[in-house]
Amino acid sequence: MCAAWDQTPGTPWFSYCPPNADWSDPMYNWCQIPWCYVDESCDSKIATTVFSGSTTAYYSYLTCGNSPDCYSDGPDGSYGNGTTGCPYDPSGEGDNKVSKSSCACKYQGSTLPMSLYSAYPSSDPGKYQNFSGITLYGSSCAAWDQSPNTPWYSSCPSGADWCSHAYNWCQLPWCYVDDACPTKIASSVFQGSSTAFYSYDTCLDTPDCYTKSTRPADYADLPATCPFDSNDNGWATAQTCSAWTATPADASAALGKAAPGAAAAACAAAFVLGA
Numbered sequence: 001m002c003a004a005w006d007q008t009p010g011t012p013w014f015s016y017c018p019p020n021a022d023w024s025d026p027m028y029n030w031c032q033i034p035w036c037y038v039d040e041s042c043d044s045k046i047a048t049t050v051f052s053g054s055t056t057a058y059y060s061y062l063t064c065g066n067s068p069d070c071y072s073d074g075p076d077g078s079y080g081n082g083t084t085g086c087p088y089d090p091s092g093e094g095d096n097k098v099s100k101s102s103c104a105c106k107y108q109g110s111t112l113p114m115s116l117y118s119a120y121p122s123s124d125p126g127k128y129q130n131f132s133g134i135t136l137y138g139s140s141c142a143a144w145d146q147s148p149n150t151p152w153y154s155s156c157p158s159g160a161d162w163c164s165h166a167y168n169w170c171q172l173p174w175c176y177v178d179d180a181c182p183t184k185i186a187s188s189v190f191q192g193s194s195t196a197f198y199s200y201d202t203c204l205d206t207p208d209c210y211t212k213s214t215r216p217a218d219y220a221d222l223p224a225t226c227p228f229d230s231n232d233n234g235w236a237t238a239q240t241c242s243a244w245t246a247t248p249a250d251a252s253a254a255l256g257k258a259a260p261g262a263a264a265a266a267c268a269a270a271f272v273l274g275a
Contacts, residue, residue, distance in 0.1 A: 002064035002173065002236050003142035004098055007031045007109045012050050019109050023096035026079035029087040030071035032097045034064035034141065036236060046072060065090065065098065065204045066234030090204060098141045103183055103202035105175035106195065107139035122192030138176040138195075141203035145170045146238070151189050163241035165219060168227040169210035171237040173203040185211060204233040219244075 006013040017031030038045050038060045045058035046069060061067040068085030076082030088096055095101040097108060117129045128134050133149035145152040156170035177184050177199045184197035185208065200206040209226035212218040225232055227241040 001142055001147060002034045002036045004032050004034050004108075004140050006033075006035075008136060008140065009109075009111050017109070024087055024089070024094075026070065026081065026087055029096055030079060033061050033067050033070060033088045034098050034235075035059050035061045035067070036064055038063055044069075062234070063236045064234070067098075098204065099175060099177075099199075099202040103177050103181035103199050105138075105140045105202065106177055108175070110139065111135040112137065112139060112195070116190055116193055116195055120190040120193040120195075121188065128189065138174065138189075138198060141173045141175050143171055143173050143235075143237075145172075161245050162237065162239040163227050163229075163243070164245040165213045165216075165227075168241065168244075169213055171239070172200050172206050172209060172228050173235055174198050174200045174206070175203060177202060183208075204235060206233060206235070 005011050007017045008014060013031075017028060021028040021031065023029055023032050036059060037048075037056050038058050040058060042058060042060055042063065044060045044062035046060060047057060048059050051057070061069050061071075067090070068080060068083055068088060070080035070083060070086035070088050072080065074080040074083035074086060080086035090098060091100040093101040095104070097104070099105040099108065112135055114129075117134050118126050121127055128137075128151050131137075131149045131151065133144075133147050133153075134151070137144050137147075137150045144150055145156050147153060152170075156167060160167040160170070162168055162171050175198060176187070176195050177197050179197060181197060181199050181202065183199045183201035185199060187196060187198050190196070200208050200210075207223040207225040207228055209222060209228045212221045213226075227244050228237070229240040230237045231240060
């Protein structure tokens with residue numbers, strides 16, 4: 001699953017990415033770049049030593065939003081010096097993060113506070129506190145709803161038709177944002193708390209393929225770029241979609257049209273959750 005994992009607490013390289021670092025500095029800029037593990041056949045693979053000796057031997061930045069490699073040596077020096085797109089700043093807003101500075105991820109580089117998930121939602125305090133994935137849920141841009149042990153994972157079953165109105169939203173990267181975010185969407189997960197909104201758009205202009213997806217009468221109001229897949233912004237998805245799967249009866253036909261080509265499949269995230 002794509003995310004800026006190196007700036008995520010409790011991960012192998014987090015100590016090299018201090019919370020208050022200057023993310024425009026090449027020494028730290030790579031910390032903010034999303035990536036995921038990929039198979040050996042991926043053209044943009046980079047060798048990793050984290051699981052040395054295992055088959056999980058490669059990762060890719062390109063697979064996650066067409067992100068540049070600003071960690072490896074570039075043509076003009078270390079940390080991607082001279083590499084197109086480095087230093088990483090996809091929104092061009094100067095904060096050098098995957099989310100937009102005008103709608104920053106509320107918990108980027110940190111975990112959700114225990115006081116949040118133990119006391120909310122107010123209608124059922126602590127409802128999700130025993131989910132092992134809750135501490136990172138929505139902290140930075142990622143397709144969290146396909147991640148095990150998170151609040152909506154049961155609504156995104158493994159092997160689902162990700163091109164259908166019922167499940168396409170599961171593939172969308174998002175994060176929690178503040179009330180001031182212009183593309184905020186209300187969330188009920190921590191209802192009653194200040195963590196009341198999330199955004200898809202802040203994550204590389206990902207379209208909102210969820211809000212109008214629950215009622216057939218609203219389908220026409222969905223963004224034209226829905227259903228979302230890796231062709232929209234380069235973010236790895238479990239399935240590519242040439243069109244919506246209109247009805248359950250059409251599912252097999254739609255899946256046939258949606259199958260990725262060999263090159264795309266080879267560089268899909270090795271652990272795209274829900275695949």
